[in-house]
Amino acid sequence: MIYPFYSEKDSLLHSLDPRVKIIGAALGIAAIMLYNDPKILIPLFFVFLLIGMFLGKVAVGEQLRLLKPLLPIVIITIIVWPLIYEPRLKGLLFGISFATRLLTFALITFLLLMTTSQRDLILGFVRLGMPYEFGLTISISLRYIPTLYILSRNIMDAQRSRGWEVEKGNFLVRAKKMTAVLIPLLVASLKTAHELSIALESRGLGASEKRTFLYDIKMGRRDYLAMGVILVLFALTLYARYGLGIGHVEIYS
Template sequence: MIYPIYVDRDSFLHFLDPRVKILGTLLGIVAIMLYNDPLVLTALFILTFAVGRALGKIGVGEMLHLLKPLVPIVIITLVLWPIIYKPRLQGLLFGVSFSMRLLTFALLTFLLLMTTSQRDLILGFVRLGMPYEFGLTISISLRYIPTLYALTSNIMDAQKSRGWEMEKGNFLVRMKRMSAVLIPLLVASLKTAHELSIALESRGLGAAKKRTFLHDIEMRRRDYAAMAVILVLFGLALYVRYGLGFGHINMYG
């Protein structure tokens, strides 16, 4: 079973054309890559949260729940940067920068998935010129992330009920014990992929070169207006970064 990220809400983001949201997400990721100042990246992360809450009607708890699996990576980043970069305070600041960048990347992607149904997401990719199979592959790959997370949680709970202990022992011992989770996860993943391939074949995927759609998408005035706002904001981000030279810290100078 594939656990969906999409949440059905009556919001501005939900009614936007998927092409606008896809391009907006890509431009947002590019804009975030322009900066490495921790204050700027933290502000952009908070702004993304505010957009999801105000325009997508997505709860703060729902967004934090999806970001929860990234917490270990954030902790590792915050610990390692002060070690590998001197002075340590500046290393910590760069650790915060990379953590905020990672979290904002993930949040932008999750907002796209939470406000766009799988059908519209595939249509958006196809109408942007991508082959249908490519759009379907991207959609399934993104939707499979919460599936793996749910499978991992279920397997860990099942192993703990059988006396499996992950918290005890050194790092090597813990890594060895993780095989009790990784092997069932691999088997379950292969089984799910096999069932998915059978389902796609039974629906005639690839039988015809040109596909027809029962449901189609169409750009409206609000979509053009939203796209114009996104382009203006992206242009402003470029001007602030390269015109004003704001938001970038030289790491090696």
């Protein structure tokens, strides 16, 4: 079973054409890549939180809950940078920058998935020129993220009920104990992938080179206006970065 991100709501982001949201997400990620100054990246992270709350009607708590599995990577990033870069304070700032960038990447992706149905997402990729099989693969891959997370949590809860204690012991002992989770998770993932392949074959995937769609998408006035706003904002980020030199700190100087 694939647990979806998407939930039907009456919001501006939900009503936009999926092509607008896909291009907007791609440009948003590209814009974040331009900056490495935490004074820019941290406010941008909160800006996307507010976009999700006001334009997508997705509560801030729900957005942060989806980012929770990334906390170990965020903590490791913040800890490692001061150890490998001197001066330590500047290394800490770079650690915060890259951790914030990671969280913002994930947040933008989650907002796309939470406000776009799987059908529209695939159709959006196809209408942008991507082969249907590639669009379907990307969509399923993105939608499979919550499935793996929920499966891992269920397996860990089941193992704890059997007396599994991963918190005790040194790093090597804990890593060995994690096999009690990784092996069932791998088996469940392979089983789900097999069932998914059977379902796709039973529906004739690949039987015809030219596909038809029961539902189609069409750009409206609101979509063109939103696309224009996105392009203007991206142009402003390019000007701020390369024209004004804002938001970039030299790592190696």
